[in-house]
Amino acid sequence: MKIDLVPFDLRYADAIADIEKDSFSDPWSKEAFISSVTSPFTDITVALFYEGSVPTVCGYSVTVSLPPECEILNIAVARDQRRKGIAELLIQDIAERASKNGCDTLMLEVRISNLAARALYEKLGFEAVGIRKAYYRYPIEDAILMDKRL
Numbered sequence: 001m002k003i004d005l006v007p008f009d010l011r012y013a014d015a016i017a018d019i020e021k022d023s024f025s026d027p028w029s030k031e032a033f034i035s036s037v038t039s040p041f042t043d044i045t046v047a048l049f050y051e052g053s054v055p056t057v058c059g060y061s062v063t064v065s066l067p068p069e070c071e072i073l074n075i076a077v078a079r080d081q082r083r084k085g086i087a088e089l090l091i092q093d094i095a096e097r098a099s100k101n102g103c104d105t106l107m108l109e110v111r112i113s114n115l116a117a118r119a120l121y122e123k124l125g126f127e128a129v130g131i132r133k134a135y136y137r138y139p140i141e142d143a144i145l146m147d148k149r150l
């Protein structure tokens, strides 16, 4: 399956919000995605696959880049497209762009109970560097702070 990574566009906002709702217990709203791209430091990258010539959104990432650090604020893949390497592709792309922008570290927070995401980050070389107590709501849960040197 060929995946294209493209910058955020308003026409993808509904599909992103649907994946987000299905992926998180405390999802971002569609408006939160739209307003986040108004910041010059924030990027949303959208993963698309094609059925014929029609693009379907299958994942996305949101990053904020403030050299020397780039933070992954959000990443998700449509439930029916998981375990096909799409998140790995998104993170490789983030790492390449962050490096070009002068960043030397990628960082993120992840729920302690999110074993799939933790396995993903560990596979890609992220290391746990701290705990943020009660960082998340709905349900309240600690975050593991992870980073990766580029």
Ligand SMILES: CC(C)(COP(=O)(O)OP(=O)(O)OC[C@H]1O[C@@H](n2cnc3c(N)ncnc32)[C@H](O)[C@@H]1OP(=O)(O)O)[C@@H](O)C(=O)NCCC(=O)NCCS
Pocket: 023, 024, 075, 076, 077, 078, 081, 082, 083, 084, 085, 086, 087, 088, 089, 109, 110, 111, 114, 115, 116, 117, 119, 120, 121, 123
């Ligand atoms: C976490 C998530 C983004 C992974 O997306 P994905 O496209 O399925 O991940 P990939 O196919 O690129 O997986 C890469 C590696 O991550 C690990 N991984 C991914 N999902 C996993 C799972 N359910 N269980 C165990 N390991 C997993 C594996 O090491 C995998 O490599 P492998 O398939 O060769 O074993 C996806 O499960 C998701 O959208 N979850 C809901 C949203 C979320 O939790 N986002 C992260 C917030 S911090």
